[in-house]
Amino acid sequence: xxxxxxxxxxxxxxxxxxxxxxxxxxxxxxxxxxxxxxxxxxxxxxxxxxxxxxxxxxxxxxxxxxxxxxxxxxxxxxxxxxxxxxxxxxxxxxxxxxxxxxxxxxxxxxxxxxxxxxxxxxxxxxxxxxxxxxxxxxxxxxxxxxxxxxxxxxxxxxxxxxxxxxxxxxxxxxxxxxxxxxxxxxxxxxxxxxxxxxxxxxxxxxxxxxxxxxxxxxxxxxxxxxxxxxxxxxxxxxxxxxxxxx
Ligand SMILES: Cc1ncc(C[n+]2csc(CCOP(=O)(O)OP(=O)(O)O)c2C)c(N)n1
Numbered sequence: 001x002x003x004x005x006x007x008x009x010x011x012x013x014x015x016x017x018x019x020x021x022x023x024x025x026x027x028x029x030x031x032x033x034x035x036x037x038x039x040x041x042x043x044x045x046x047x048x049x050x051x052x053x054x055x056x057x058x059x060x061x062x063x064x065x066x067x068x069x070x071x072x073x074x075x076x077x078x079x080x081x082x083x084x085x086x087x088x089x090x091x092x093x094x095x096x097x098x099x100x101x102x103x104x105x106x107x108x109x110x111x112x113x114x115x116x117x118x119x120x121x122x123x124x125x126x127x128x129x130x131x132x133x134x135x136x137x138x139x140x141x142x143x144x145x146x147x148x149x150x151x152x153x154x155x156x157x158x159x160x161x162x163x164x165x166x167x168x169x170x171x172x173x174x175x176x177x178x179x180x181x182x183x184x185x186x187x188x189x190x191x192x193x194x195x196x197x198x199x200x201x202x203x204x205x206x207x208x209x210x211x212x213x214x215x216x217x218x219x220x221x222x223x224x225x226x227x228x229x230x231x232x233x234x235x236x237x238x239x240x241x242x243x244x245x246x
Contacts, residue, residue, distance in 0.1 A: 009035040013057045020213040020220025022177045023051055023119060027058055029187045030090070030117055034061060037194055043086040044078050046071045050092035051125040051212075059090075069100025072107035075114045086197060088115040093134040094124045097157050101133070104159070108203045111168025115193045116205040118159065121212040122231060129215030133157040136234050141215070156234050160207045164240035170202035172240040176209040176232055178224045201243055209235055 009031025017024045034040050040061045047055040049068035056063035066074040071089040079087040096104050096118050107114065123141055124130040131141040131148055134156050138147040148156075160174045171193055175186045186208060193204035209231050213223035239245075 007031040007035050009033070009040060009060055010058055011060045015058055016054060017051065018212075018214045020211065020223060021051070021125075022121070022208070022210040025177060025183060026117065026119055026186075026208055026210065027052075027055065027090075029183060029190055030088075031059060033187060033191045033194060034059075037191065037198075039086050039194070039198075042084070043088065044075075044082070046075045046078070046087070046089040048089070048091040048095040049126075050095045052090055052092060052119065053126070055090050069095050069098070070103060071095065071100065072103045072112070072114065072116070076107055076110070076112050079112060079114055083113070086115075086194060087113075088117060088194070088197075090117045091119070092125065093118070093120040093122065093159075094127075094132045097133045097159050101157075104163075105166070108163050108166045108169050108205070111170075111202040113197055113200055113202055114204075115190075115197050116203070117190065118205055118207045119210045120159070120207055120231075120235070121210040122156075123212050123215050125212040125215055129212070134159070134235075136230060158235065160205070160235070160240045163203075163205060166203075168202050169205070169241055170196050170243045171204040172207070173205075173242075174207040174209065174235060174237050174240065176227050176237055177211075178209070178228050196243075207235070209237070 043061040045063045047065045075089045122134045129142045131144040135148045164172045173189045211223035213220045
């Protein structure tokens with residue numbers, strides 16, 4: 001009896017992700033949703049700059065690469081030219097909330113009918129673990145070696161809370177990808193976001209609290225615990241906006 005089958009939503013290419021990193025699991029969940037909704041042939045994804053830069057090699061749908069932070073601008077162009085296509089961006093927190101913050105807020109404010117998969121690992125993973133706008137207070141990174149000091153470096157940016165205030169936004173949820181149960185919940189939410197897009201309801205974003213065990217200088221298990229015990233305190237999980245539940 002076959003219990004598990006690799007999703008056709010991902011290509012056969014082996015990913016380059018570090019052991020313990022959650023990008024791979026997140027790719028798998030998005031791939032499974034695209035397969036289950038039977039939209040692989042009509043979906044266009046936009047890959048970020050960051051650890052997920054090679055997402056264009058992994059998702060088994062049309063993909064476009066954007067410059068760092070510009071994924072939502074590129075996705076806007078694609079969606080407006082091809083409104084019948086399902087369009088998503090896949091972005092890290094440096095990409096979406098630092099260099100790309102203006103693009104993020106304005107795409108949301110315009111109510112672009114796009115789905116955003118936002119991997120928030122509280123750090124710049126690809127470039128060696130520098131502090132991101134999402135780094136936790138006191139968190140040590142290569143550019144905050146004594147821990148993030150909020151007096152000089154500001155507080156972590158709460159992306160989901162901020163975007164939930166914007167009229168053009170249809171659905172915002174934050175989930176921690178730290179257990180099989182949470183992965184099941186996350187997959188349900190990703191599916192809902194794509195379905196809202198299919199219904200033309202507007203901007204949808206799923207913020208995924210993720211691990212970067214290598215740059216956290218932790219084991220994969222410790223990194224999961226860090227997300228559950230520390231990240232979720234600063235970034236509480238939950239649905240921040242759902243236009244269907246007013
Ligand atoms: C215009 C520009 N500025 C800076 C960089 C360097 N850079 C590449 S990836 C990255 C950070 C990526 O971090 P994040 O988006 O959080 O993704 P992660 O790698 O953690 O998944 C930076 C600063 C770049 N490639 N282009």
